[in-house]
Amino acid sequence: MRTFLGLEPPKRRRGKRKRPPHDPTNGSLRRIKFALTELVAVLFFGSIGYLFFGFTPLEAAYQTVTTVATVGFREVNPLTPAGQIYTMVLIIVGAGSVLYNLGLLVEAVTEGHLRTHLERRRMDNRIADLHGHVIVCGYGRVGRAAVDHLLATGYEVVIIDVDAARLAGSDRLHTIGDATDDVVLREAGIDTARALIATLDTDADTVYLTLSARALRKDLVIVSRARTVDSKQKLVLAGATRAVNPQLIGGRRLAAFALQRHVAEFVDTVLHDDSSDFRFHQIVVPPDSPWVGKPLERWDLNGGSRAQILAVRRSASAPFEVNPGPNWTPEAGAVLIAMGAPEQIAALTKLSRPAG
Numbered sequence: 001m002r003t004f005l006g007l008e009p010p011k012r013r014r015g016k017r018k019r020p021p022h023d024p025t026n027g028s029l030r031r032i033k034f035a036l037t038e039l040v041a042v043l044f045f046g047s048i049g050y051l052f053f054g055f056t057p058l059e060a061a062y063q064t065v066t067t068v069a070t071v072g073f074r075e076v077n078p079l080t081p082a083g084q085i086y087t088m089v090l091i092i093v094g095a096g097s098v099l100y101n102l103g104l105l106v107e108a109v110t111e112g113h114l115r116t117h118l119e120r121r122r123m124d125n126r127i128a129d130l131h132g133h134v135i136v137c138g139y140g141r142v143g144r145a146a147v148d149h150l151l152a153t154g155y156e157v158v159i160i161d162v163d164a165a166r167l168a169g170s171d172r173l174h175t176i177g178d179a180t181d182d183v184v185l186r187e188a189g190i191d192t193a194r195a196l197i198a199t200l201d202t203d204a205d206t207v208y209l210t211l212s213a214r215a216l217r218k219d220l221v222i223v224s225r226a227r228t229v230d231s232k233q234k235l236v237l238a239g240a241t242r243a244v245n246p247q248l249i250g251g252r253r254l255a256a257f258a259l260q261r262h263v264a265e266f267v268d269t270v271l272h273d274d275s276s277d278f279r280f281h282q283i284v285v286p287p288d289s290p291w292v293g294k295p296l297e298r299w300d301l302n303g304g305s306r307a308q309i310l311a312v313r314r315s316a317s318a319p320f321e322v323n324p325g326p327n328w329t330p331e332a333g334a335v336l337i338a339m340g341a342p343e344q345i346a347a348l349t350k351l352s353r354p355a356g
Contacts, residue, residue, distance in 0.1 A: 031104055032104070032105065034101075034104075035101035035102075035104040035105050036101075036105070038097055038101045039097075039098060039101050039102070042064075042068055042093075042094045042097050042098055043061065043064055043065065043068075046060075046063075046064035046067065046068065046090050046094055047060040047061045047063075047064045048060075049086050049090070050063050050064060050083075050086075053077075053079065053080065053082070053083045053086070054077065055076065055077060059076045059077065062076060063075065063076050064090070064094075067087055067090050067091055067094065067095075068090065068091070068094035068095045068097075068098045069095070069098065070091065070095050075087075123173060123174070124187075126173055127158055127173055127175070127187070127188065127189055128189070130156050130158065130173075130189050130192065130193075131189075131192045132156070132192070132193070132194045133155065133156035133157060133158055133189060133192075133193055133194060134150050134155055134156070134157050134158075134193065134194060134195045134196070134197065135157075135158050135159075135160060135185070135188045135189070135190060135193050135195070135196045135197070136150070136157055136158070136159050136160070136196075136197045136199065137159075137160045137161075137179035137196065137197065137198050137199065137200060137209055138160070138161060138179065138198065138199035138200045138201065138225075139159050139161040139163075139166045139167060139174075140166075140199060140201070142199045142225055142246055143159070143161075143197070143199040146197050146199065147159060147172065151172075156173070157172065157173065158173045158174065158175065158188045158189060158193075159172055159173065159174035159175075160174070160175055160176075160177065160179040160184060160185070160188050161174065161176065161179075162176070162177060162178050162179070163176075164176045175187050175188050179198070179200060179205075179209050180200075180205060180208045180209045180212055181212075182212055182215075182216060185212065185213060185216060186216070190213065190216050190217055190220070191216070191217070193217075193220065194221065195220065195221035195222070195223065196213050196220055196221070196222050196223070197223050197224075197225075198210055198213070198222065198223070198224040198225060198240070199225040200225075202227070203226065203227050203228065203231040203234075203235075206224050206225060206226070206227075206231075206235065207224075207231070207234055207235060207238045209224075210222055210224050210235055210238040210239050210240045211238045211239060213239070214238070214239025214240075215239075220241075221241045222239060222240045222241050222242075223240065223241060223242050223243075223244060224238075224240040224242075224243050224244070225243075225244055225245075225246060226243045226244060226245045227245070227247075228245070229245060229248065231243070232244075232245060253268070270339065277341055278339060278340060278341055279339070279340070279341075279342065279345060280310075280337065280338070280339050281307075281337075281338050281339070281340075281345045281348075281349075282335055282336065282337055282338075283335070283336045283338060283348065283349055283352050284316075284333065284334075284335055285330045285331070285332060285333065285334045285335075285336070285352060286332065286352070286353065286354075287332040287333075288354045289330075289332070289352050289353065289354065290351075290352075290354060290355070291330055291351075291352055292330060292331060292332055293329060293331070294329065294330075295326060295327050295328065295329050296309070296324055296325070296326050296327070296328045296329070297326035297327065299351065300351075301348070301351075305340070305344050305345075305347040305348040305351055306340065306344050306347075307338045307339065307340030307341075307344040307345055307347070307348040308338060308339045308340060309324060309336055309337070309338055310322070310323070310337045310338065310339055311323070311324070311336075311337040312324045312328060312330065312334060312335065312336050312337070313334065313335045314330075314331065314334055315333050315334065315335070316333065316335060320337070336352075
């Protein structure tokens with residue numbers, strides 16, 4: 001099954017996003033930049049001094065490097081007393097600075113700071129290239145299960161979690177930070193995301209996240225996890241497209257398996273088994289669809305798709321009509337719930353789009 005909430009698999013876009021200001025590698029990066037700046041400054045100003053003593057640019061640079069490196073080579077040209085004094089000052093000031101900053105660079109390489117920074121940069125670039133991905137806020141048990149399912153069904157996912165330990169060593173696209181922060185949401189690509197799943201530790205945080213995400217994107221699909229039954233309505237009022245209580249759903253599924261095992265098993269297989277030959281899919285009828293104003297009996301489903309239309313709704317907020325009759329006629333924005341094999345669903349989706 002390659003759909004989530006009836007959405008098509010994501011496409012990509014090109015673009016760049018600024019590095020996160022809270023990136024944990026920023027401290028190490030600043031030290032590396034500082035060390036390199038000091039090394040360049042010592043070499044530059046040391047060479048400028050020797051130029052005043054009549055050295056050529058190459059001789060001045062060579063003399064500076066041999067001096068601050070304390071390798072003991074002889075002078076390139078004989079030094080005047082002023083030149084000797086300048087060299088002693090350069091050794092005292094420059095050699096210590098060079099040795100200290102070289103130590104910082106070696107530490108950054110050996111302890112993995114530089115590698116971590118480069119990996120973070122590559123991940124930021126990959127996130128910047130995404131379009132139509134799903135953002136999962138909170139990488140606990142529920143969030144991890146959602147991510148596993150989305151990845152198994154072919155979707156790109158960006159994870160947001162405030163706890164870096166949960167994602168330590170993970171190669172999944174992620175950003176570390178507070179998901180209720182607008183800056184963090186933008187770093188995860190909320191401007192081009194297809195949906196957001198909120199599974200934070202508390203209902204208060206989830207409500208705040210839902211408010212923030214809805215303010216940033218009016219058209220974003222937001223699915224929020226409710227820890228209590230009472231919080232479901234509050235999450236919907238905050239802007240969630242759908243509020244879900246996993247405990248309530250889990251209890252109902254247990255009861256369904258106990259009372260109607262075969263029905264529950266069939267629905268569970270179609271919805272959650274990635275190897276299933278059948279799947280559910282929702283199709284939103286576009287304004288230029290050949291179906292608009294055309295009765296269902298004239299769609300030629302048997303010859304063109306053979307997918308089954310289980311239910312329809314006139315609009316995204318209208319009630320469902322189960323097993324629509326042959327005279328049912330859709331308008332633009334109508335929603336169809338279909339079931340079939342992947343190739344049947346693909347054919348049905350193609351039929352809903354204008355030719356060419």
